[in-house]
Amino acid sequence: xxxxxxxxxxxxxxxxxxxxxxxxxxxxxxxxxxxxxxxxxxxxxxxxxxxxxxxxxxxxxxxxxxxxxxxxxxxxxxxxxxxxxxxxxxxxxxxxxxxxxxxxxxxxxxx
Amino acid sequence: xxxxxxxxxxxxxxxxxxxxxxxxxxxxxxxxxxxxxxxxxxxxxxxxxxxxxxxxxxxxxxxxxxxxxxxxxxxxxxxxxxxxxxxxxxxxxxxxxxxxxxxxxxxxxxxxxxx
Numbered sequence: 753x754x755x756x757x758x759x760x761x762x763x764x765x766x767x768x769x770x771x772x773x774x775x776x777x778x779x780x781x782x783x784x785x786x787x788x789x790x791x792x793x794x795x796x797x798x799x800x801x802x803x804x805x806x807x808x809x810x811x812x813x814x815x816x817x818x819x820x821x822x823x824x825x826x827x828x829x830x831x832x833x834x835x836x837x838x839x840x841x842x843x844x845x846x847x848x849x850x851x852x853x854x855x856x857x858x859x860x861x862x863x
Numbered sequence: 864x865x866x867x868x869x870x871x872x873x874x875x876x877x878x879x880x881x882x883x884x885x886x887x888x889x890x891x892x893x894x895x896x897x898x899x900x901x902x903x904x905x906x907x908x909x910x911x912x913x914x915x916x917x918x919x920x921x922x923x924x925x926x927x928x929x930x931x932x933x934x935x936x937x938x939x940x941x942x943x944x945x946x947x948x949x950x951x952x953x954x955x956x957x958x959x960x961x962x963x964x965x966x967x968x969x970x971x972x973x974x975x976x977x978x
Contacts, residue, residue, distance in 0.1 A: 850956070851909045852966065853909075854908070
């Protein structure tokens with residue numbers, strides 16, 4: 753089983769719909785992240801959390817929100833999806849040394 | 864403003880030869896650099912890293928070189944193998960410690976190693 757699990761793996765939705773991407777981890781790490789990958793742009797940090805009570809915005813947080821329900825769970829929400837949020841989304845964890853462990857990704861298409 | 868740039872979208876190399884992937888950065892505050900490898904339908908996986916206090920770090924077939932004055936780093940793979948075919952991302956962070964994990968990524972370079 754994967755150490756970092758993302759659900760759903762693929763989702764097609766319509767403009768204006770609310771979408772939640774979920775992430776759970778079994779690595780026991782305190783730090784969790786949401787990144788977005790677009791072609792030609794690499795990965796960009798959306799939100800990060802260093803523990804359950806700590807939530808921080810990344811480079812591109814507009815249009816997104818997150819919830820850290822437990823040490824092992826970190827979900828990303830799009831309150832009203834728009835087409836330019838079509839992307840591949842990655843959840844990641846890290847320990848204090850900072851090496852990121854990524855999930856397999858969630859491909860979101862907004863029509 | 865792209866603070867970490869990988870100007871070669873793709874690289875094709877013969878098996879057994881050296882692969883050299885390049886990365887340039889503009890933020891002089893970056894002090895920790897990493898390379899990640901990504902296969903299709905998988906998340907990126909950590910490959911190798913280097914602190915700004917070093918100019919070289921080696922791990923088996925993989926060596927990363929850092930030239931701080933030129934704000935340039937490179938990843939050398941010797942010898943290249945077909946299983947190395949993947950997308951390679953360069954990444955950087957500032958300040959270490961609590962900044963670890965908050966990475967700025969380059970656009971990625973697709974490496975293809977031909978048998």
